[in-house]
Amino acid sequence: MGTGFTLWLTGLSGAGKTTIGDIVGAELTRRGCRVEHLDGDVVREHLSAGLDFSRADRDANVERIGWLAARLTRHGAAVIVSSISPYEAARQRSRAMVEEFGPFVEVYVSASLEECAKRDPKGLYEQALAGKIPHFTGVSDPYEPPESPEIALETASEPPESSARRVLESLDELELVETAVAA
Amino acid sequence: MGTGFTLWLTGLSGAGKTTIGDIVGAELTRRGCRVEHLDGDVVREHLSAGLDFSRADRDANVERIGWLAARLTRHGAAVIVSSISPYEAARQRSRAMVEEFGPFVEVYVSASLEECAKRDPKGLYEQALAGKIPHFTGVSDPYEPPESPEIALETASEPPESSARRVLESLDELELVETAVAA
Numbered sequence: 001m002g003t004g005f006t007l008w009l010t011g012l013s014g015a016g017k018t019t020i021g022d023i024v025g026a027e028l029t030r031r032g033c034r035v036e037h038l039d040g041d042v043v044r045e046h047l048s049a050g051l052d053f054s055r056a057d058r059d060a061n062v063e064r065i066g067w068l069a070a071r072l073t074r075h076g077a078a079v080i081v082s083s084i085s086p087y088e089a090a091r092q093r094s095r096a097m098v099e100e101f102g103p104f105v106e107v108y109v110s111a112s113l114e115e116c117a118k119r120d121p122k123g124l125y126e127q128a129l130a131g132k133i134p135h136f137t138g139v140s141d142p143y144e145p146p147e148s149p150e151i152a153l154e155t156a157s158e159p160p161e162s163s164a165r166r167v168l169e170s171l172d173e174l175e176l177v178e179t180a181v182a183a
Numbered sequence: 184m185g186t187g188f189t190l191w192l193t194g195l196s197g198a199g200k201t202t203i204g205d206i207v208g209a210e211l212t213r214r215g216c217r218v219e220h221l222d223g224d225v226v227r228e229h230l231s232a233g234l235d236f237s238r239a240d241r242d243a244n245v246e247r248i249g250w251l252a253a254r255l256t257r258h259g260a261a262v263i264v265s266s267i268s269p270y271e272a273a274r275q276r277s278r279a280m281v282e283e284f285g286p287f288v289e290v291y292v293s294a295s296l297e298e299c300a301k302r303d304p305k306g307l308y309e310q311a312l313a314g315k316i317p318h319f320t321g322v323s324d325p326y327e328p329p330e331s332p333e334i335a336l337e338t339a340s341e342p343p344e345s346s347a348r349r350v351l352e353s354l355d356e357l358e359l360v361e362t363a364v365a366a
Binding site for chain 2: 004034036046047049050051060063064067068071072074075076077
């Protein structure tokens with residue numbers, strides 16, 4: 001059983017978390033890692049139905065993901081989390097849970113509100129900026145950028161393939177992939 | 184990465200699920216398996232805070248455990264679930280999720296209501312029988328015994344150590360432990 005790890009992508013809706021996570025996950029799978037991609041929307045459906053977007057429920061959602069990521073890390077998975085996870089404290093609690101069992105690599109997927117609103121892949125920014133969505137991160141709800149992420153990406157200035165390559169290079173530098181694959 | 188499996192212990196509160204699961208888990212750990220024991224009470228705390236004991240919320244809780252067990256099975260864990268999980272349909276849905284990735288071994292931990300109420304390790308039967316707990320399985324809420332469990336234990340007539348030994352023998356017959364350990 002190899003050393004698992006958790007790659008945690010945080011950032012605004014539309015910043016590119018899921019896209020980059022998918023590319024990184026595909027490459028890690030190609031290299032022989034057992035990948036588990038926990039996407040925020042999917043986790044909400046399976047684990048957090050009924051939770052809303054208040055601070056308390058957002059924190060509960062993020063901590064459930066952290067608890068799950070910790071368990072999967074323990075069992076040797078290359079866990080990729082794509083979750084807005086807007087609050088530093090909840091991310092730190094997730095880090096602490098994961099680090100009981102393996103490395104936690106926080107990736108700040110950064111793009112300006114203007115850039116994300118321009119992409120608006122789910123049509124949500126239009127509604128949020130029109131005041132129709134309470135608790136929308138970046139518009140009507142806060143986003144706390146990571147204080148010391150292992151990796152910071154600026155997705156307005158580079159395509160997702162380049163961002164993913166930089167993430168993979170960082171994982172190589174940390175020698176995480178080799179350890180997981182050698183398992 | 185080995186072949187994981189899920190051992191799912193279902194039965195009334197006080198029937199012996201957690202005790203037997205702990206003994207089996209300790210022995211599997213001794214034999215080199217990476218064990219994850221998902222105990223009903225612990226899972227409720229981490230994943231299902233806020234869910235009540237209505238049928239809908241019980242089903243949601245059991246399906247979350249099933250979803251999590253499936254993920255852990257996929258990553259080679261020897262997953263032990265101790266959960267009342269009173270409804271056959273929800274257990275079947277959990278089985279289907281797990282069997283996408285590995286074997287699901289259902290263990291019916293059976294003891295009569297009278298026996299469980301006599302043990303009453305958490306003092307809950309006394310309250311439930313006095314009408315103070317709505318939705319208490321076996322008293323004020325139904326329990327549907329498994330229709331075709333892989334293993335059936337009668338815990339009124341044998342001590343937990345013997346029940347655990349029979350579970351381990353069944354796992355040996357299914358050659359699950361060796362596969363997991365050889366990983």
